[in-house]
Amino acid sequence: MNPLRNHKSYLAAIGHRVSGIALALFLPFHFLLLGSALEGAQGLDRFLVYTDLTPVKVAEWGLVMMLSVHLFFGIRVLFLEFTRWPGHVNDLAGWVVPCSIAVLFVGTVFLIQVL
Amino acid sequence: MNKIQRETQELTVRIWRGKEDGKLVTYQVMSRENQTILDIITEIQRFHEPSLAYRFSCRVGVCGSCAMTVNGRPRWTCRTHVKKVSDEGILTIEPLRNLPRIKDLVCDLAPFIDTWQRAGAPFSGTKTRKDAPALVDPNSSTRRAAEAGLQCINCAVCYSACDVVNWNRNYIGPAGLNRAWTLVNDVRHSNRKQTFDQAFGKGGCGSCHSHGNCTRHCPIELNPSESIAGLKQIAFKGLPKDV
Amino acid sequence: MERTLFLAQRISAIILGPLVLVHLGLILFAVRNGLSGAEILSRTQGSISWSVFYGLFVLSITVHAPIGLRNILQEWTRVSQRTINIIALLFALIFLALGLRAVVAIV
Numbered sequence: 001m002n003p004l005r006n007h008k009s010y011l012a013a014i015g016h017r018v019s020g021i022a023l024a025l026f027l028p029f030h031f032l033l034l035g036s037a038l039e040g041a042q043g044l045d046r047f048l049v050y051t052d053l054t055p056v057k058v059a060e061w062g063l064v065m066m067l068s069v070h071l072f073f074g075i076r077v078l079f080l081e082f083t084r085w086p087g088h089v090n091d092l093a094g095w096v097v098p099c100s101i102a103v104l105f106v107g108t109v110f111l112i113q114v115l
Numbered sequence: 116m117n118k119i120q121r122e123t124q125e126l127t128v129r130i131w132r133g134k135e136d137g138k139l140v141t142y143q144v145m146s147r148e149n150q151t152i153l154d155i156i157t158e159i160q161r162f163h164e165p166s167l168a169y170r171f172s173c174r175v176g177v178c179g180s181c182a183m184t185v186n187g188r189p190r191w192t193c194r195t196h197v198k199k200v201s202d203e204g205i206l207t208i209e210p211l212r213n214l215p216r217i218k219d220l221v222c223d224l225a226p227f228i229d230t231w232q233r234a235g236a237p238f239s240g241t242k243t244r245k246d247a248p249a250l251v252d253p254n255s256s257t258r259r260a261a262e263a264g265l266q267c268i269n270c271a272v273c274y275s276a277c278d279v280v281n282w283n284r285n286y287i288g289p290a291g292l293n294r295a296w297t298l299v300n301d302v303r304h305s306n307r308k309q310t311f312d313q314a315f316g317k318g319g320c321g322s323c324h325s326h327g328n329c330t331r332h333c334p335i336e337l338n339p340s341e342s343i344a345g346l347k348q349i350a351f352k353g354l355p356k357d358v
Numbered sequence: 359m360e361r362t363l364f365l366a367q368r369i370s371a372i373i374l375g376p377l378v379l380v381h382l383g384l385i386l387f388a389v390r391n392g393l394s395g396a397e398i399l400s401r402t403q404g405s406i407s408w409s410v411f412y413g414l415f416v417l418s419i420t421v422h423a424p425i426g427l428r429n430i431l432q433e434w435t436r437v438s439q440r441t442i443n444i445i446a447l448l449f450a451l452i453f454l455a456l457g458l459r460a461v462v463a464i465v
Contacts, residue, residue: 003187004212004276009327017430024423028452031416034460037399044395051393064385071378074371080325081344081368082351093327106382113390282433312361321364322429350365 008093016073019066026063057114061107068106072099126201128155130167131209134216139207140164146204152192153181156208156220169220176334179270183220184209189275191334211275213284226284227271234291235313238298241305249303257357261300264293264342266335273329273339285318289329289339292320296342299349302357311349320346363425370422377415402464409465416457424450 004010036043050056076095124146129139142159153171160167171181176194183192185200186207197206214222242249251258273289274280280288295314298304314320320343329339349355388397402408428446431437437445 004278004328007331009325010278013324013326017426020423020426021430024427024449027419027423028456031453031456031460035456035463037395037463038459041395041399044398048393048395060389064382067378068382071375071382075375077325078368078371078375081347084348106386109386110389113386114392279433285432315361315364317360319360321360322433347364350361351368 008096012073012076012093012096012099015069016077019069019073022063022066023070026066061110061114064110065103065107068103072102075099124204126155126197127205128159129205129207130156130159130164130220131216132167132219134218137216137219139209146197150197152183152185152190152195152197152200152206152208155197155206156183156192167220168218177268179268182211182270182272182275182334184211184275189272189332191270191272194334211271213275213277213280214271224271227274227288227290228269230274230287230291231294233313233318234287234295235306235310236291236294236298238301238303239305240303242303251302252357255302255357257300257302257355260345260355261297264297264337264339267293267337268335270334272332272334276328276332278326278328279322279324283318283322286322287314287318287320289323289343292323292346293329293337293339293342295320296345299346300355307354311346311354314346315350323347363428366421367425370418373414373418374422377411377418380411381415399464405465409461412461412464413458416453416461419457420450420453423453 033044033047036047051060076099079095125143126146128142128144130142131137132140142163144155144158144163153174156167156169157171160169169181169183171193172178174181174193176191179191181192182189184190185192185195186202186205188200189211190200192208200206208220210216210220210222214224214227216222253259253262267290269290271290273293277286277288279286292314295310298310299307299314301307304310323340323343325340325344327340330337330341333339345355388401391397402412424446427449428442431442431445432439435442
């Protein structure tokens with residue numbers, strides 16, 4: 001692998017970016033589904049029956065992971081860009097591990113809840 | 116390993132020959148106790164390949180002209196020891212990334228130098244030769260901020276290491292933006308606002324994604340990533356006040 | 359222009375941070391017995407706070423996501439700046455229209 005890209009901050013940045021693309025492409029469908037509630041609860045249920053299917057559950061889990069990746073690695077970007085405190089060392093890779101743990105935590109809780 | 120064995124060991128050095136459509140050519144060079152990448156290239160140029168083109172000047176890490184890509188990373192070759200970077204006796208030496216290649220290890224630095232101008236770099240003073248020199252408090256926050264970004268040797272290592280430059284050649288890049296940061300903090304500079312506007316214009320600091328390759332590779336350990344973050348903060352807080 | 363977009367994206371990110379946290383928490387809570395239309399609507403219908411919450415959510419996404427896509431297209435494709443701007447604007451319109459429709463539908 002290109003040594004310029006073989007480090008934690010690069011993985012974090014790519015994770016943030018790819019999850020952002022995934023969310024942007026998914027959101028219009030999410031909104032369309034919710035819009036079906038214009039016809040009341042039955043409108044929603046026409047789509048929600050599919051959420052019992054395992055492939056759909058896996059996809060949902062993926063989306064929850066994408067959302068938490070984008071959230072936690074986004075928080076990391078904001079901290080890197082906008083925080084300074086006395087004695088603060090801008091350790092560019094420092095936030096990657098805690099953020100990944102947070103993502104895994106969310107993903108695990110989701111799995112426990114749906115299974 | 117005894118001394119004689121060590122001296123007879125050889126390094127395999129693969130060097131980029133030609134322009135964009137060139138190729139790696141392999142040379143065998145004696146491995147010595149103390150040698151830098153630049154020593155190796157000089158040895159190859161003198162004894163194996165007289166037509167090899169490369170740049171260097173001071174050989175002591177001041178002039179910034181000998182930067183090249185060594186085993187995939189941009190480095191100042193005059194201060195990079197072979198022992199530190201060789202991968203089991205193999206060295207791959209190429210010209211800097213993100214710049215047009217001219218010949219062998221030499222690239223055209225013009226696009227890099229231009230970024231300094233695009234970042235709003237020309238200093239413009241407010242005093243004439245009849246005025247007394249400006250008094251700058253070395254402990255003021257602006258001076259300390261500028262101080263941290265000075266001493267850049269213009270080696271283009273950060274520009275070559277930067278992924279965003281690699282993706283988008285309109286991006287000014289770390290060195291130019293670091294220079295803009297020092298100017299924005301220079302109380303003697305009359306165009307601080309204009310410099311900031313340019314540093315935040317098209318291809319400016321807003322494009323930085325904090326991968327940190329600039330800071331990770333800067334041979335004199337400057338922190339362009341931090342300078343760029345400083346510029347971004349100005350968008351919220353306004354130009355730095357002298358405290 | 360670039361500076362305005364940068365500011366807009368970071369400010370919308372700061373707004374989205376807590377909103378996404380709450381949304382994630384809600385997802386983790388709501389999926390425990392499977393999803394049903396009646397359950398979702400019982401939570402949101404007639405609630406002013408949820409409509410403000412998701413209204414702000416949609417507006418922030420409308421600002422945040424297209425600017426990010428614009429950056430990505432600039433860096434990862436050779437598409438012209440003009441086309442990129444049009445694509446980003448289209449995404450903004452889609453998010454705004456479908457998003458607000460969804461908010462209206464659930465409250």
